[in-house]
Amino acid sequence: MATPLHFVSSKVYPRLTGGRFNTVRIAFVVITQLLYFGLPWLNWDGQQATRFDFDSMRLYLFGLTLLPQDFIYLAAALIVAALGLFLWTMLAGRLWCGFSCPQTVYTEIMIWIERWVEGPPNQRRKRDAAPWGAEKVLRKGSTQLLMAAFSLWTGLTLVGYFTPMRELAANLGAGDIGVWEALFALSYGGFTWLLAGVLREQVCKHMCPYARFQGAMFDRDTLLVAYDDKRGEPRGARRKQHAIIPIAANVGRDDKPQGACVDCGLCVQVCPTGIDIREGLQYECIGCAACIDVCDEVMDKTGQARGLIRFSTQHAMEQQQPLPSLRQRPRALVYSGLLLAIVALSATGLALRVPFKVDILRDRAVMQRESNDGYIENVYNVRIMNTERDSRRYQLQVESAGLVRVEAPPLQVAGDSVTSFNVALVADPALLPSGSHTVSVRIVNLDDPSQVLHEEARLLMP
Ligand code: SF4
Ligand code: SF4
Numbered sequence: 087m088a089t090p091l092h093f094v095s096s097k098v099y100p101r102l103t104g105g106r107f108n109t110v111r112i113a114f115v116v117i118t119q120l121l122y123f124g125l126p127w128l129n130w131d132g133q134q135a136t137r138f139d140f141d142s143m144r145l146y147l148f149g150l151t152l153l154p155q156d157f158i159y160l161a162a163a164l165i166v167a168a169l170g171l172f173l174w175t176m177l178a179g180r181l182w183c184g185f186s187c188p189q190t191v192y193t194e195i196m197i198w199i200e201r202w203v204e205g206p207p208n209q210r211r212k213r214d215a216a217p218w219g220a221e222k223v224l225r226k227g228s229t230q231l232l233m234a235a236f237s238l239w240t241g242l243t244l245v246g247y248f249t250p251m252r253e254l255a256a257n258l259g260a261g262d263i264g265v266w267e268a269l270f271a272l273s274y275g276g277f278t279w280l281l282a283g284v285l286r287e288q289v290c291k292h293m294c295p296y297a298r299f300q301g302a303m304f305d306r307d308t309l310l311v312a313y314d315d316k317r318g319e320p321r322g323a324r325r326k327q328h329a330i331i332p333i334a335a336n337v338g339r340d341d342k343p344q345g346a347c348v349d350c351g352l353c354v355q356v357c358p359t360g361i362d363i364r365e366g367l368q369y370e371c372i373g374c375a376a377c378i379d380v381c382d383e384v385m386d387k388t389g390q391a392r393g394l395i396r397f398s399t400q401h402a403m404e405q406q407q408p409l410p411s412l413r414q415r416p417r418a419l420v421y422s423g424l425l426l427a428i429v430a431l432s433a434t435g436l437a438l439r440v441p442f443k444v445d446i447l448r449d450r451a452v453m454q455r456e457s458n459d460g461y462i463e464n465v466y467n468v469r470i471m472n473t474e475r476d477s478r479r480y481q482l483q484v485e486s487a488g489l490v491r492v493e494a495p496p497l498q499v500a501g502d503s504v505t506s507f508n509v510a511l512v513a514d515p516a517l518l519p520s521g522s523h524t525v526s527v528r529i530v531n532l533d534d535p536s537q538v539l540h541e542e543a544r545l546l547m548p
Contacts, residue, residue: 097214098287098360099207100197101352105379114185115194123239126246131475138248144473144502150436151473151502155443162432166425173421175303179310183297184374189289192240192282193358196233203229207355233283234275241275287359291370301369305417306400307410311373313353313364313395314346314403321347321364324388346394350384353377353395363395440537442478442499443471444529449508454546462518463493463510464545470507470529472499478533482509485526489517490545496532511545520547 128135131149138145145152145160152159174182183190204210204225213222245267246254257263263271281289290297304310322344347364354362356376361368363377381395402409413419449465457463472478479496494509511525523545531537 098358099211100358100360100376101207101355101380102201103356103376103380103383105376105382107375107379111185111194111374115191118186118188118191119195123243126243126251133475134250134252136247137250140248151441153443153471153473156439159432159436162428162435166428166432169421169425169428172303173418173425175300176305176308176421177415177418178373179304179308180297180300180371180373181309183290183294183372187296187372189281189294190358190372190374192278193286195236196283196286197358199232199236200229203232230283233279237275237279237283238271239275240278241271241273244274245271287370287372290359290372297369307402307415309397309399309409310367311363311371311375311378311395312367312398312400312403314393314398315364315366316406317345318347318364318394319345321345321349324348346385346388346390348384348388352380352384356380367400440531440539441473442480442529442531442537442539443473444480444539444541445469446509446527446541446543448544454548456548457512460515461512462515462547463512464543465508465510466543468494468497468507468509469504470497470499471504472501475501476533477501478531481530481532483528483530484511485528485540489513490525492527511543513545513547515547518545518547522546 125136126134134146135148136146143154145156171182200210204213213225216222242254242258243251248270249267254263254267285293320343324344353364354360354377356379357363358374358376359370359372361370363371375397378395378397382392385392385394399409401407445468447467447469449467452465454462454464468482470480477498477500479498481496482492482494484490484492490511490513492509493512494507497505497507497509499505511527513523525543525545527541527543529539529541
């Protein structure tokens with residue numbers, strides 16, 4: 087049975103590779119990390135651009151303040167993320183895993199650290215197998231120290247998405263970080279170190295749930311990294327003098343016809359999950375394309391066409407056809423249409439959203455009462471939540487004016503806060519019969535009259 091120790095002992099030492107996909111992967115590492123580490127430091131309109139405040143249950147997003155009442159947008163964002171993942175997986179297979187999954191990105195960074203401190207894979211393998219000595223302790227200790235520092239930084243950054251980042255940094259500098267913040271940073275940092283620094287490819291192979299349910303989203307036109315066995319086999323070392331002749335004339339050392347694969351094994355050596363892509367489609371393949379890069383180099387050196395290992399689909403490989411277009415994939419069109427519709431609806435909703443909320447509740451302690459001039463008053467508790475940064479004034483207006491009027495001055499609510507007011511609705515008993523009436527109330531932001539909300543109140547007449 088596979089144990090954690092077994093995972094660690096079966097460590098893969100991927101060989102460094104260059105190439106176009108490697109450049110794209112590095113670009114993804116840089117972009118995702120710039121976003122992750124940079125966003126909590128970015129201020130927007132005088133406050134942290136992205137932060138979720140647990141105390142007030144508010145999400146601050148580039149000047150927008152979302153409240154629990156705006157849950158619909160969070161739900162829409164989750165649906166878009168899920169549909170996007172389905173669509174992307176159906177089209178591009180495990181491209182997400184190979185290029186932008188946090189596990190891949192952090193593993194890549196940990197391998198950079200390891201390579202920087204301990205040298206290339208061969209040296210690392212030898213050192214790992216050698217008995218402990220001063221040099222090994224120093225190198226391995228330095229690697230772990232750097233990995234732990236980086237992991238802790240990821241943990242602290244995550245805390246910065248929930249607590250003001252600049253305050254957190256100042257508190258950290260003063261050695262005054264809160265217990266929960268410290269625990270949160272240590273837990274997340276610890277997981278980063280464990281998953282990316284220790285377990286690495288074992289997470290993709292044995293723990294990742296996404297890898298398990300991908301099969302349900304794949305079809306025969308899903309993009310994957312594939313070895314062209316029709317072109318590559320029979321594989322084998324090549325006679326030197328034939329190294330640069332065209333593939334059709336390839337001949338092996340034993341003078342038998344030979345495919346394009348020279349059996350150099352480099353595609354296995356660069357693979358971060360340690361598999362041999364020539365054995366066919368395997369669930370351990372994360373689609374990182376390192377084997378494509380290295381095999382292309384081999385093809386260049388042996389004077390053969392690139393693409394012995396390439397991004398393709400099962401269909402295209404079997405029938406040696408070009409990749410299908412989006413139009414030939416109705417399921418992709420349905421997913422794309424749904425995605426676009428939800429994004430358009432959410433964007434419209436957000437654009438039209440009024441940045442304040444109002445609750446009008448009857449004051450149960452005060453039943454309707456008669457004023458000195460013979461009118462009937464109903465008292466309400468009006469709770470206004472201003473989600474903008476600046477103070478705002480609101481005016482209540484009754485839509486059935488003439489029958490009922492509001493007795494309240496403009497209601498001032500400080501920025502980013504909630505205030506309750508007692509407001510009376512006054513009706514003439516000569517015009518409204520006794521019983522319960524629904525009154526429509528219009529609430530206008532006097533500082534921006536385009537912002538209007540409509541609420542209803544129950545009015546009781548004796
Ligand atoms: S890198 Fe290419 S040529 Fe070398 S073993 Fe792999 S498939 Fe064959
Ligand atoms: S087989 Fe190729 S694409 Fe798949 S994980 Fe290994 S190197 Fe990456």
